[in-house]
Amino acid sequence: MSTTTASLGEKVEYAVRNNVTQALGLIYGLGMLTWTAFNQMNSNYWSYFLTEICGLEPTVMGTVKAVTGVGEWFFVIIAAIIIERVWLKHGQYRSWLLIAPPATFVCLLMTFVDPSFLDMGAKTAWMIFFQIVGGFFASFFMIAATSIVPVISRTEADRTLLSQRKAQGNMLVKVLFAAISLPAILAINGLVYRVPAGENAQNAGPMGFTVLALVFGIIMIVMFIVMYKRIDGMDPTQKLCEERAAAKKRGEKVPPIDPGEKVGLVEMIKYWITNLPAIIGLFAEIIRFIAQMTIQSMAMYVFTYAFGDVAMAAVMLTAANITGLVATFVSEPIARKVGIRITYLAGIAISCISMVFCYFVGASGEMAFIVCICGAYFGMNFMNGTMMGMQSNAIAYGEWRDGKTAKAFIMSTFQWCPKIANAVAGALTGFGLAAIGFVSGMEASPELAQGMINIICLIPAIAFAIAFVAFFFGYRLPPKKMEQIAEDLARREASKEADASA
Numbered sequence: 001m002s003t004t005t006a007s008l009g010e011k012v013e014y015a016v017r018n019n020v021t022q023a024l025g026l027i028y029g030l031g032m033l034t035w036t037a038f039n040q041m042n043s044n045y046w047s048y049f050l051t052e053i054c055g056l057e058p059t060v061m062g063t064v065k066a067v068t069g070v071g072e073w074f075f076v077i078i079a080a081i082i083i084e085r086v087w088l089k090h091g092q093y094r095s096w097l098l099i100a101p102p103a104t105f106v107c108l109l110m111t112f113v114d115p116s117f118l119d120m121g122a123k124t125a126w127m128i129f130f131q132i133v134g135g136f137f138a139s140f141f142m143i144a145a146t147s148i149v150p151v152i153s154r155t156e157a158d159r160t161l162l163s164q165r166k167a168q169g170n171m172l173v174k175v176l177f178a179a180i181s182l183p184a185i186l187a188i189n190g191l192v193y194r195v196p197a198g199e200n201a202q203n204a205g206p207m208g209f210t211v212l213a214l215v216f217g218i219i220m221i222v223m224f225i226v227m228y229k230r231i232d233g234m235d236p237t238q239k240l241c242e243e244r245a246a247a248k249k250r251g252e253k254v255p256p257i258d259p260g261e262k263v264g265l266v267e268m269i270k271y272w273i274t275n276l277p278a279i280i281g282l283f284a285e286i287i288r289f290i291a292q293m294t295i296q297s298m299a300m301y302v303f304t305y306a307f308g309d310v311a312m313a314a315v316m317l318t319a320a321n322i323t324g325l326v327a328t329f330v331s332e333p334i335a336r337k338v339g340i341r342i343t344y345l346a347g348i349a350i351s352c353i354s355m356v357f358c359y360f361v362g363a364s365g366e367m368a369f370i371v372c373i374c375g376a377y378f379g380m381n382f383m384n385g386t387m388m389g390m391q392s393n394a395i396a397y398g399e400w401r402d403g404k405t406a407k408a409f410i411m412s413t414f415q416w417c418p419k420i421a422n423a424v425a426g427a428l429t430g431f432g433l434a435a436i437g438f439v440s441g442m443e444a445s446p447e448l449a450q451g452m453i454n455i456i457c458l459i460p461a462i463a464f465a466i467a468f469v470a471f472f473f474g475y476r477l478p479p480k481k482m483e484q485i486a487e488d489l490a491r492r493e494a495s496k497e498a499d500a501s502a
Contacts (some may be wrong), residue, residue: 022161024152024230029165031227032145033173034220035101035138038108040177041213042131045185046111053206054114054123064127071128072135073419079139080412081265083147087257089245090228091235093144093151093408097228100141105217107134112213114206139415141224146411150392152234154490156482157336159389164332167385171325178318184212268406277394278410280474281387284348285414287467288383289421290428291351291460295320295373297429298456301438306449307366316370320377327381334382339479340389345471347382352464354379359457363450376460387414393477400485428459 050061088095110130115123153159185208186201193204202208232238240255247254272278296317303313327347335343354375362369391414398405436451 025161025165027223027227027230028145028162029169031097031223032166033169034216034223035142036170037173037177038105038213038216038220039138040174040181041112041209041216042108044177044181045209048202049112049206049209050127052203053209054127056120056124056127060120060124064124064131067128068131068135069419069422071132072139073416075132075136076139076143076412076415079136080143080409081268083140083143083408084268084406087237087241087244089241091238091241093148094228094231094235094238095241096140096144097148097224097231100137100144101221101224103137104134104141105221107131107137109210109213109217110134112206112209139412142415143408143412145227146388146391146414147407148231148235149388150395150407151236152231153392155486156340156389156393156479159392160332160335160340160386163340163388163390163392164328164335164385166388167381168325168328170384171321171328171381174321175318175325178314178321181212185209188212268409271398271402271404271406272410272413274402275394275398275405275410277397277475277477278391278413280470281390281394282413282417284344284383284467284471284475285387285417286421286424287463288351288380289417290425291355291376291463292380293418293421293425294429294459295376295456297425298452299373301433302369302449302452302456303366305438305442305444306363306452307369308444309366312366312370316373319370320374323374324377324381324384327378328385331382331385335386335389339482340386340393341475341478344383344386344390344475345468347379347384347386348464348468348471350379350382351376352379352461352468355457355461355464359453359461362457363453369453372457390475393482394475396482396485396489397477400489425459429455432459 047061047065050056050064051058056064083092083096088099090098107130111127111134115126118126149159149162153162182202188208188211189201189204190196192207193201195201195204240257244254244257299313299316300310303316304310331343331347334346354372357375358369358372362372391411395405395407395410398410432455433452436448436455438448438451442448
């Protein structure tokens with residue numbers, strides 16, 4: 001064996017070892033957790049803040065939400081293109097973890113400030129502007145944070161670890177946020193406006209919402225700085241970017257970026273639409289969000305009209321989120337044992353079976369219904385826990401097949417999932433309620449109750465069944481295949497380095 005061949009063998013062997021430590025996985029999970037906490041302010045309270053604190057009419061609030069949703073979706077695509085084409089000082093992906101969170105924080109904090117000095121038209125424009133711009137900056141660090149996964153992870157085990165830590169942080173913060181956010185808002189408003197910290201104290205003024213957003217935003221910035229520092233040297237573009245920045249500062253000729261390293265828009269779209277695992281993964285994630293949003297949007301109706309106990313809707317969602325958190329820990333060793341593909345399929349199957357069972361027994365009582373929904377959340381968080389690993393495998397497959405890939409663009413498409421699902425689930429539930437003759441405030445009846453059970457159960461069940469078939473036949477990346485891909489990619493990189501140094 002020649003020296004070069006032996007050297008290549010050592011480099012390949014090193015390159016396919018696990019690269020992500022438990023400490024790095026924890027830091028990554030905490031960083032994503034803090035963004036989820038900050039973003040939960042928007043998910044849970046922004047609609048209420050616009051109408052009850054800022055005084056916007058409900059129709060205006062709905063228009064603001066629709067306009068900002070479309071704007072955010074459009075700017076996700078723009079952000080992905082910029083990340084692919086513009087390499088900043090500290091690396092193509094790593095740089096955005098430092099730059100984008102503070103800009104996001106400032107803009108989204110402004111959406112929880114009541115600009116009382118403005119008239120309603122200007123106030124509406126204020127909210128739309130800061131929400132869209134804040135969402136634009138958020139797209140940069142979210143795309144960068146997810147794109148860095150296939151960059152720093154060498155093996156499926158690495159991707160599983162990072163994916164699970166993200167999912168665990170996501171579910172944990174949802175449980176904690178539900179427990180502490182409203183009491184904190186009430187307590188702050190009680191102190192600032194000297195009103196009793198009762199159920200109406202949140203209407204006293206914006207301060208409770210503003211302060212809570214401020215606290216969550218500062219914590220988010222700190223954790224992304226920690227993440228930025230921890231992955232120092234792990235972004236393969238970092239060295240070149242820093243050399244270019246240093247040369248520019250000294251007034252010297254800036255080292256060029258190999259044109260082959262950057263991906264054009266046409267190539268981005270080509271690599272995406274021809275990558276079947278990436279397309280199927282996107283489809284399955286849209287299905288997961290459609291099911292989840294259908295359950296969330298229909299829960300209040302079911303508990304009001306089918307069970308006559310609206311307060312139990314909060315109990316159900318809390319129990320479901322706790323079950324989902326448990327699922328992320330259960331699925332982690334399973335994914336390490338049998339691989340991401342089988343674990344993700346198991347999650348789809350568990351969710352589908354749970355919703356079918358709910359269809360037959362859900363109307364029999366609250367507890368039976370809640371148990372079935374918790375079963376669906378258990379399965380959905382098998383999917384959630386392996387989502388980024390599944391995406392990263394698809395990107396590695398594309399790079400192995402084509403020689404290069406558009407990581408940021410492909411990862412950005414998964415930011416579309418909740419936006420697309422929100423529109424689809426809203427239409428399905430709205431037309432579904434109309435189809436069963438629902439009118440707000442009508443008398444509850446067994447037929448109405450069963451109709452609502454049908455909507456909340458059948459839409460997710462059918463969607464999961466379609467997703468299972470599509471994922472089973474379309475996502476053919478088992479662990480052995482990924483091991484071979486990892487070895488081939490490592491061998492190519494080692495050979496490239498050897499040729500460069502020859």
